[in-house]
Amino acid sequence: MANIVVMGAGIGGLPAAYDLRAKLGEEHRITVVSAIDHFQFTPSNPWVAVGWRQPEQIVVPLAPRLEKKGIRFIPQAVTRLDPAVGKLSLADGQELSYDYLIIATGPKLAFDEIPGLGPEGHTQSVCTTPHASRAWVAYQEFLKNPGPIVIGAAQGASCFGPAYEFALIVDSDLRKRKIRDQVPMTFVTSEPYIGHMGLGGVGDSKGLLESALRQRHIKWITNAKLLEAKADAVRVAEHDDKGQAVKELELPSRFTMFIPAFKGVDAVAAVKEMCNPRGFVQIDEYQRNPKYPNIYSAGVCVAIPPVEATPIPTGAPKTGYMIESMVTAIVENIKEELAGKPVTHKATWNAICLADMGDDGVAFVALPQIPPRNLTWAKQGKWVHLAKIAFEKYFISKMKSGNTEPVFEKYVLKALGIVRLKEKVSE
Numbered sequence: 001m002a003n004i005v006v007m008g009a010g011i012g013g014l015p016a017a018y019d020l021r022a023k024l025g026e027e028h029r030i031t032v033v034s035a036i037d038h039f040q041f042t043p044s045n046p047w048v049a050v051g052w053r054q055p056e057q058i059v060v061p062l063a064p065r066l067e068k069k070g071i072r073f074i075p076q077a078v079t080r081l082d083p084a085v086g087k088l089s090l091a092d093g094q095e096l097s098y099d100y101l102i103i104a105t106g107p108k109l110a111f112d113e114i115p116g117l118g119p120e121g122h123t124q125s126v127c128t129t130p131h132a133s134r135a136w137v138a139y140q141e142f143l144k145n146p147g148p149i150v151i152g153a154a155q156g157a158s159c160f161g162p163a164y165e166f167a168l169i170v171d172s173d174l175r176k177r178k179i180r181d182q183v184p185m186t187f188v189t190s191e192p193y194i195g196h197m198g199l200g201g202v203g204d205s206k207g208l209l210e211s212a213l214r215q216r217h218i219k220w221i222t223n224a225k226l227l228e229a230k231a232d233a234v235r236v237a238e239h240d241d242k243g244q245a246v247k248e249l250e251l252p253s254r255f256t257m258f259i260p261a262f263k264g265v266d267a268v269a270a271v272k273e274m275c276n277p278r279g280f281v282q283i284d285e286y287q288r289n290p291k292y293p294n295i296y297s298a299g300v301c302v303a304i305p306p307v308e309a310t311p312i313p314t315g316a317p318k319t320g321y322m323i324e325s326m327v328t329a330i331v332e333n334i335k336e337e338l339a340g341k342p343v344t345h346k347a348t349w350n351a352i353c354l355a356d357m358g359d360d361g362v363a364f365v366a367l368p369q370i371p372p373r374n375l376t377w378a379k380q381g382k383w384v385h386l387a388k389i390a391f392e393k394y395f396i397s398k399m400k401s402g403n404t405e406p407v408f409e410k411y412v413l414k415a416l417g418i419v420r421l422k423e424k425v426s427e
Contacts (some may be wrong), residue, residue, distance in 0.1 A: 002028045002338055005088065005098040007078055007268075009034035009062055011042065012299035012323045013104035018402050019331040021069050024338065030070075033088065033096065035077035038062055039399050040129040043320070044392050046166040046356070048132035049257070050139060050173045055129050058392070060399050069402050078105075078267045083274060083292040088267075100334055103281050103297040104327075107262035108269075114154060116229030117260060123229045124257040126162050139170075139255060146179050147254035150234050152188030154226045156261030158315025159300075160189065160197045163259045164209060165356050171216045172358025186251055187213060187220040188236055188258075190312040194220055198314045199351060200307045200371050202364040203378030212357060212380075221249070223311050229256060243311035262315065264301055276303040286343045287330045296334070298326035304349075307370050321352040321408040322369065328406060352408070354388040361385040 002024075006017045009032050017032045024030075039060040047053040066073040074096070080089035081101075088096040109127055111118030119125055124135035142149075151167040153160050167187050174180040191197070194213065195205035213220055227235040227248070234256055238247040263269060264279025273291050275281055280303035282289060287302075289295040300323075304316045325347040333343035351366040361384030365377040398407050 002099045002334075003097060004028060004030050004100045004102070004334065005096060006030070006032045006102045006104060007034075007088070008104035008106060008299070008301075009036070009039055009073075010104065010106050010299065011320055012106075012327055013102070014039050014062070014399060015324065015407075016102050016104055016298065016327045016330060017066065017071050018069065019327060020334070021071055023331055023335055026070065028338070029072070031072040031074060031096065031098075032062070032066055033074045033076060033078055033090065034062065035075075035091075037075040041392060041396055041399075042128070043162075043388070045126040045129055045132035046162055046169050048129060049124065049126050049135035049166065050169055051136050052169075052173070055133050058396065059129060060396060065400060065402055078265075081267050081271055083271060083289075083295060086294070099294065100337075101295045102330060103268060103295065103301055104299045105265045105268060105301050107300045108265045108279070110156070110261040110263045113156070113261060114226050114229065117154065117226065117258060121229055122231050122256065123234075124255070125260070126166055126257065127159075127259065135257065142255040143177070143179070145254070146174075146182045148184045148186070148252045149255045150186050150188060150251050150253040151257045152186075152221075152224070152226070153190055153259040154261055155190040155224075156313045156315060157190060157259045158198050158262055158317050159259055160191060160314075160317065161353055161355050163187070163189065163257075166257055167218060168212060168216065168357040170358075171218060185216075185218045186253075187218050188224045188226065188234070188251070189220070189222055190224060190310075190314050191222055192241070192310045192312070192314075193222055196310070196314065197364070198307065198317045199364075199366055199369060202351070202366045203376045205362070205364060205378050208362055208378055208380050212362075225312055226258060229258070239311050241311055261313075262300060268301065278303075280304075285346050286333050287326055287347060288333070288343070296330045298330055298347075299323045302326070316369070317351065319351045319353050319369075322347070322349050324406055324408045325349070354384055354391065356385050356388045359385060361388060363387075 041058040044058040076090040116122045125131035153163040195209040223239040225237045236249045237245045269279025281297035287296045329345040329347040332345040351369040353364045355362045360382040362380045363384045367375040
């Protein structure tokens with residue numbers, strides 16, 4: 001019998017646990033350890049922050065779903081990982097041994113790297129559902145006395161899509177409330193140009209997103225470093241193409257949201273021989289850690305180098321489709337190891353994203369994620385907005401039911417309607 005532990009219960013961890021149970025025999029023990037007791041559908045957080053969703057609509061309590069599948073669930077944070085002996089220490093004092101460990105924790109949000117950044121400082125966040133709920137409270141106060149808004153992604157950020165989404169969703173919400181004319185908006189990003197997305201651009205993402213911001217009267221600053229967030233303003237340094245500071249600005253803001261840079265969670269980052277300097281897990285082509293091959297990793301906590309060097313540091317995003325591909329490879333490789341076979345499965349690192357813009361949206365496809373690519377595609381339309389709403393309902397229903405089908409592959413590709421895209425991804 002193998003004892004398999006999954007750290008994390010997000011878009012990577014929960015499907016990993018479901019797939020392991022579906023594809024391995026009942027004799028193997030599967031345990032999920034998570035610092036929170038529910039699954040949250042992170043892509044919907046920008047909607048929560050403007051009151052378009054209630055938190056309970058996008059969260060799924062974990063214990064009953066996992067127990068129904070014969071999966072042990074421990075709602076505790078991991079405080080220490082000792083890979084040399086295969087053991088986890090938990091916040092409540094428990095110790096948990098494993099034969100195989102899947103690290104799918106997501107990131108630690110590096111708010112501490114910039115003065116005033118984060119919900120405990122002077123900026124809002126949509127990185128977690130509790131953060132988005134706090135942002136909704138702050139947004140309601142803002143609506144009573146509207147004024148300037150600054151939204152963006154800090155230096156070192158690797159997740160730019162939610163920043164663009166939130167800016168455009170806020171614009172749409174303010175227009176519906178008929179107070180958009182009272183709210184100057186500025187988008188601040190570490191990207192070298194609008195639409196870079198940490199991917200070196202996807203199709204005409206630069207033109208599409210510049211046009212979207214311009215049509216909605218949202219000014220932008222690129223190659224930007226956030227120096228400090230204050231209660232009523234943000235200090236920003238604008239840089240040239242060589243990374244030299246050319247201008248420092250103080251932008252008034254009554255409501256501010258920034259995506260921070262990410263790091264590895266503390267318990268994982270502490271195992272330095274397993275991680276890169278930012279605490280992300282190093283993996284080989286089979287999703288295994290080179291130092292400890294019985295440890296696999298998937299999702300945002302995985303170390304992936306930037307797509308290209310940029311004047312201000314930007315990271316490479318990990319989209320849902322990519323994470324699903326990582327999980328599939330991990331489950332198949334563990335299955336092969338248990339059968340005494342060499343591992344053979346590799347993830348397909350492709351980027352597929354549905355970005356909501358409030359009343360329409362943009363779909364991005366990059367196959368593979370890192371250029372040069374076999375396929376690059378970006379399209380805008382109301383159908384993307386509707387597709388994301390439909391996918392939200394579909395994905396949450398699958399997490400509630402424990403259905404292990406590859407939801408991103410089956411639904412997103414169908415929604416995009418790209419002929420033979422599945423075959424191209426497989427190639």
